[in-house]
Amino acid sequence: MTDDKSQHNASIWHDIKKLEIFQMFDIFPFDNAGKHFRIGVLESKRVVVVMCGLGMLNAGISTQLLLTLFDVKGVLHYGIAGNANPKLQIGDVTIPQYWAHTGLWHWQRLGEENGDFNTKFGYLEFAEYSNSTKDLNTDTNLLNKVWYQPEEIFPVNGIPEARHHIFWTRVDKTYFKIAGKLKV
Structure with missing residues (x-):
């Protein structure tokens, strides 16, 4: 039995395959902890794609699973987000230089x-x-x-258990530079 969301997700993957931007290895997809991992190639790079669901908790769980199961070089997240810029319309693609978690x-x-x-x-x-x-x-x-x-963080290269507070989080410089070259 499948629900509307499963059918929608299957439709998304069918459309992505037609675009030929992501070459999925059909022998490798597998399920773990309620997630369906798709392994393949995107722009000549080996990638793992997983739909995480809505919310920070799902994003955190999915990221932890990726880090546990795979040799990860980086994580690229895409999804919906709100904005307060009246110049942007629904469907506009934006790449932020900074982001904030406003749930605290x-x-x-x-x-x-x-x-x-x-x-x-x-x-x-x-x-x-x-x-x-x-x-x-x-x-x-x-x-x-x-x-x-602001969030309370413990930087990896800082003094152990010395907390820092941040509100705005800078996007990874390498990914931001690559994103600036993308054409929609």
Whole structure:
């Protein structure tokens, strides 16, 4: 039994094969941990292609599987993403120089003073979007304020267990340079 998503994924692979940009080795595809790995050649390079699914957790699991099962030189991710640039339209292809994970927030309690959190990115005060009524003053809102928070990382070439905070992550320079030469 197949669902609509399986049929859609099979259709995508059929279209990719017709374009002849990815030469898949039919004897090598295999399944592991709910993922279907396709092995082949793209632009004269041996590649492994896997659909990871939506969300950071799926991307992380898929990347870990690739690193565990294969001798990986690099990971190239493509997918959908939102943007705030009014000049871009649905279907436009963009290659960012930096990206940010905006899933980590600090939600400040009403009356809480500034604590051990960052107030630099994505400030939102809920009271600014409240409507006043005769019984409710909207100068404050119990939901108070939220900010995006930078990620806590431990650089591979840094001091062990010395954390660094980053919000914007630079794309790999080599891949960014190659992407700049692509034609759509």
